[in-house]
Amino acid sequence: MVCLEFALVTPYFKIAVVAVRLAMMKEKTLSDIHQHWMQLALNEALKAVGNTHPNPAVGAVIVRDGQVLGKGYTQPCGGHHAEVEALKRAGDVQGATLYVTLEPCASQGRTPACTAAIIPSGIVQVVIASSDPNPNMAGGADVLQQAGIDVILGVCKDEADVLNRPFFHYIKTNMPWLIAKAAISLDGKMATRTKHSQWISGAESRQHAHGVRALCDAIVVGVGTLVHDNPSLTVRDARMIGKPPLRVMLGKHAPKPWKDCKLLSDEAPSRFYITHDSEDAQAWRDLGMQVMLVEDYQAAFKHLAADGCLQVLLEGGGKLHAACLEYGISNELLLYQAPVLMGGVEALSFWHGEGVATMQDALHIKNIERVMLGQDMCIRGDIVYPS
Numbered sequence: 001m002v003c004l005e006f007a008l009v010t011p012y013f014k015i016a017v018v019a020v021r022l023a024m025m026k027e028k029t030l031s032d033i034h035q036h037w038m039q040l041a042l043n044e045a046l047k048a049v050g051n052t053h054p055n056p057a058v059g060a061v062i063v064r065d066g067q068v069l070g071k072g073y074t075q076p077c078g079g080h081h082a083e084v085e086a087l088k089r090a091g092d093v094q095g096a097t098l099y100v101t102l103e104p105c106a107s108q109g110r111t112p113a114c115t116a117a118i119i120p121s122g123i124v125q126v127v128i129a130s131s132d133p134n135p136n137m138a139g140g141a142d143v144l145q146q147a148g149i150d151v152i153l154g155v156c157k158d159e160a161d162v163l164n165r166p167f168f169h170y171i172k173t174n175m176p177w178l179i180a181k182a183a184i185s186l187d188g189k190m191a192t193r194t195k196h197s198q199w200i201s202g203a204e205s206r207q208h209a210h211g212v213r214a215l216c217d218a219i220v221v222g223v224g225t226l227v228h229d230n231p232s233l234t235v236r237d238a239r240m241i242g243k244p245p246l247r248v249m250l251g252k253h254a255p256k257p258w259k260d261c262k263l264l265s266d267e268a269p270s271r272f273y274i275t276h277d278s279e280d281a282q283a284w285r286d287l288g289m290q291v292m293l294v295e296d297y298q299a300a301f302k303h304l305a306a307d308g309c310l311q312v313l314l315e316g317g318g319k320l321h322a323a324c325l326e327y328g329i330s331n332e333l334l335l336y337q338a339p340v341l342m343g344g345v346e347a348l349s350f351w352h353g354e355g356v357a358t359m360q361d362a363l364h365i366k367n368i369e370r371v372m373l374g375q376d377m378c379i380r381g382d383i384v385y386p387s
């Protein structure tokens with residue numbers, strides 16, 4: 001299950017809201033009934049989040065005469081897809097309806113096409129939340145219809161789209177979904193003029209941030225943060241879903257190695273991406289660090305995504321955030337704004353780069369959510385770049 005401790009400021013919150021709204025309805029229309037069962041399928045899908053790469057997290061529920069016959073969610077790579085899991089558990093499904101959060105696949109991948117399992121099963125209706133954006137897998141709805149199965153598309157689509165947002169983003173762009181996270185002061189600073197930053201935010205914010213880390217496949221810092229903070233970038237005080245996130249450093253050059261670098265611990269895997277090789281880089285390799293040479297930072301992110309890191313947390317510093325905002329590749333903002341002021345032209349800003357020239361060029365944040373965590377304001381939203 002997804003950690004409820006931080007559900008308030010993640011998109012998963014929306015799924016919970018729909019569940020509460022539906023539970024409060026007294027008279028149910030047919031569309032309410034579809035939403036009700038799709039909600040159950042979404043809950044199944046949540047169990048798979050973080051464990052399905054390179055497949056999306058999908059949930060399925062098979063229902064007949066108001067009774068659940070079987071449920072299932074995507075198994076780790078090579079295992080059954082959600083529909084097949086649900087069919088396997090349900091037994092006789094003659095005349096039943098299948099609720100599934102993503103259009104069933106119509107082509108053979110690592111496993112046979114799901115449509116091939118659904119068509120002969122006796123299922124008479126398939127209700128789908130999201131269409132599959134993957135051109136290699138799409139078309140399942142048409143195949144089912146052509147086989148005489150009644151298909152309804154788009155039930156709880158928004159909630160289902162949110163669930164697989166990093167996957168959909170990867171299919172469209174080959175890039176991971178990047179969440180720009182920082183603890184900042186009221187005047188937008190990430191560190192004082194002496195680079196002091198521990199701690200800006202309070203204990204509640206830090207615990208929340210660990211919950212968010214647990215939902216991510218990788219945590220990335222710039223070389224400045226690695227050298228200055230020697231961060232451990234591990235998940236603490238939060239339930240982990242799947243494997244611990246990969247700890248990543250980006251820089252042109254590897255810094256001078258030091259033995260008590262926390263990223264060398266075996267608590268989680270770590271990787272450096274650098275654009276120039278050097279003796280220092282080799283020394284890190286000798287210490288056991290995985291060091292990868294890439295053409296540029298964009299290539300590093302593409303490599304991360306191809307390697308299964310679809311949801312990536314950018315943890316600063318200000319230059320890394322600036323670069324990713326100026327390249328237009330950060331997708332989501334997560335700020336913990338503490339009630340302190342730091343001031344100083346030399347102090348590190350959240351966007352410590354060139355910035356924009358005019359208000360027309362400013363980035364906007366949509367779907368913004370705010371919640372108090374102790375004394376801090378946690379702000380989450382989606383970054384919109386000017387077209």
Ligand SMILES: NC(=O)c1ccc[n+]([C@@H]2O[C@H](COP(=O)([O-])OP(=O)(O)OC[C@H]3O[C@@H](n4cnc5c(N)ncnc54)[C@H](OP(=O)(O)O)[C@@H]3O)[C@@H](O)[C@H]2O)c1
Nearest residue numbers: 183191195197222223224225252297316317318319320323
């Ligand atoms: N408040 C917070 O949440 C928070 C979080 C983390 C860090 N901090 C603070 O931030 C400070 C360090 O931040 P910083 O801004 O000096 O360093 P930084 O952003 O951690 O690292 C900057 C360096 O990262 C490299 N880099 C990585 N990705 C890049 C990209 N996409 N484009 C360009 N360069 C990229 C560049 O190295 P090259 O020059 O080798 O190209 C750049 O000089 C410390 O004081 C730390 O305590 C605060």
